[in-house]
Amino acid sequence: MDRHRHPSVKAICEGYFNRNNQPAHHVESWHFCDNEKDANECLSLVLAGIKKATSPSLWWYQANKFELPKVGDLNVVTDWAGVAGCIIKTISVDIVPFNEIDATYALLEGEGDKSLDYWRRVHWDYYHRELANTDFSPTKSMPIICEEFEVVYWLGDV
Numbered sequence: 074m075d076r077h078r079h080p081s082v083k084a085i086c087e088g089y090f091n092r093n094n095q096p097a098h099h100v101e102s103w104h105f106c107d108n109e110k111d112a113n114e115c116l117s118l119v120l121a122g123i124k125k126a127t128s129p130s131l132w133w134y135q136a137n138k139f140e141l142p143k144v145g146d147l148n149v150v151t152d153w154a155g156v157a158g159c160i161i162k163t164i165s166v167d168i169v170p171f172n173e174i175d176a177t178y179a180l181l182e183g184e185g186d187k188s189l190d191y192w193r194r195v196h197w198d199y200y201h202r203e204l205a206n207t208d209f210s211p212t213k214s215m216p217i218i219c220e221e222f223e224v225v226y227w228l229g230d231v
Contacts, residue, residue, distance in 0.1 A: 078102065079155035081228075086149065089160050089226040100160065102149035107202055109153035115184065116150055116158045120227060124183035130200050131168055131216035136207035142166050142220050159227035166220050171200070172213040181221060 082102045090097040105115035105127060118124035134141055146163040169178075171193075179192035200211040209215075 079151065079157065081157040082149050082151065082155070085157040085160060085226065085228065089147075092226070100147045100149050102151050102155070102157065104151045104153055104155070107199070112153040116152050118183045119150060119161070119224060120158055122224070124181075125223065126178065126181035126183075126219060126221045128174070128178075128182065128196060128217050128219055130203060130209075130211070131218055132207065132209040133203050134218065136204070136209060142218065147225070148222075157228070159224045161222040162225045164221050164223055166218065168216045169219050170214045171196075171211070171217050174217060174219070178219055 079102075082100075086100050087097050104112040106112045115124055131141075142163050143166060144163055148161050148163075149157050150159050150161055151157050174189070174192065176189040179189040180187050182192055185191035185195060196217075197211065200215070204211055
C-alpha cells in the first residue's frame, strides 16, 4: 500500500478535501490486483460504477502487518503506474470464509461475467499468488475480507 506516490495522488486528495472544506491529509493509495492488466481493468470497473467491493484475504493483512480496513476509511485507487483514478470510502467490512462467499457479493465485485463461479475461480488463483511468500496457504475456509466501498471523488469531479 502506498508503494509509490504519484503526484496525482496528492492532487486528487487536495481536490477532495477542498471540495469538502476540510484540511487535506494523507490518504493511503493502492491499486487492485497483482498485475497491470487486472489492476487497470478493476480501476475502470470502479470508475464505471460496476465494481463496488474488493476481497483480500485476512491472512495477507496479517502476514504484512497491515491494519484492517474499517467503515469510513478513505483510499485513493490508482492504476498500475500509480496514477490516481478516484477516492473510495469503505461502507462495509465483513470477514467471510472463502467457501461462504455468495453470488450477491460476487456481483458487487463486478469482475468477469460477475458470477460466483467466475469469482471463485479467479480469486482462488489470486489467493495462491497473494499468499505465496507468507506462512499461509489458501484453504476453502480461509477468512476473506469483504470490503464494500463507494466512489466519493474522481478526477471527473474536478
